[in-house]
Amino acid sequence: MNDIKVQVHDASENLIGDLKDFYHSYYSDDNRVFINGYLEWFLLKNPVSIGKCVIVTLEDKIIGNMFLIPLNVQHKGATKVGFFAADVLTHPEHRDKSLFIKMIRKTIEEVKEKEQFLIGHPNDAATPGWKRTRMKFGQPYKSYLSKSTLISSGVKHTEIKSKDDLFKYEDEINYLSNTTNLTVKTDCHFIFWKYMSNPSKAYKVEAVSYNGSLIGLIVSYKFKGIFDRVVHYLADEGFESKVLRSTLLPKIFSFPESSSMDVYKSFCYQRTVGTEVRFFFTDYTEDFKDLDPSYITFASCDN
Missing domain, CATH: 3.40.630.30 (Gcn5-related N-acetyltransferase (GNAT))
Structure with missing residues (x-):
């Protein structure tokens, strides 16, 4: 357990190649992450900024990853950058190590430090982890x-x-x-x-x-x-x-x-x-913290 590391990296073409190898540990070949050019488009061509990868390694081998995709929200002319979380995966052989919670906590640490926000539409399996880490859920x-x-x-x-x-x-x-x-x-x-x-x-x-x-x-x-x-x-x-x-x-x-x-x-x-569809919007400053997020559409996720 002491060899487990959780780090946030800017996406790059080399890193995308390593992550594709990792995602083959669970995803079938017809998954969108293996479509030619998909991850490059998703992570590197976003006009807001380059995407980030929250990567868990054990003895330098990738055993977990979560993508953070940049987007802006706005209110009355004020704009703020944050992220939506996507394509979370932990290695099937390491599901007993609380890797998902480790990735969320590392993400929160990163986003808090930069006074940004997080958006997510978690499925049944992921919802308890996001609730445990105190995401602000709105109405489904x-x-x-x-x-x-x-x-x-x-x-x-x-x-x-x-x-x-x-x-x-x-x-x-x-x-x-x-x-x-x-x-x-x-x-x-x-x-x-x-x-x-x-x-x-x-x-x-x-x-x-x-x-x-x-x-x-x-x-x-x-x-x-x-x-x-x-x-x-x-x-x-x-x-x-x-x-x-x-x-x-x-x-x-x-x-x-x-x-x-x-x-x-x-x-x-x-x-x-x-x-x-569940939804959370958590702002780590006072900027948009108490505003109604009901008008945020599925533009805030990977659909």
């Missing part, structure tokens, strides 16, 4: 089908397929993203990286306009070949209904069980679909 996200509409006069959905087309909306997207709510900062650079350059999943990015003016943005992927599951959305104040329910075929939106989201949920059928 539930998913709903948006109410369809036959006529939505003046509303137009336009799929954005290229970087040039995306950046034509740069000023409008920056305006929509910078609300009075606590949100992920999803400027055009972030949207292009996370959704239009992703080598593992095909997303659809739609501009929503009303009478020729941009009023919203919707990012989704096809769910079971039928519905679009929305992972991120922007809506101009007063136009939320036109953005969320302006299509004939419903889309799947997810909101935390918070009263602040009641208006958004009113644009959806009230019967939930799928399973709940």
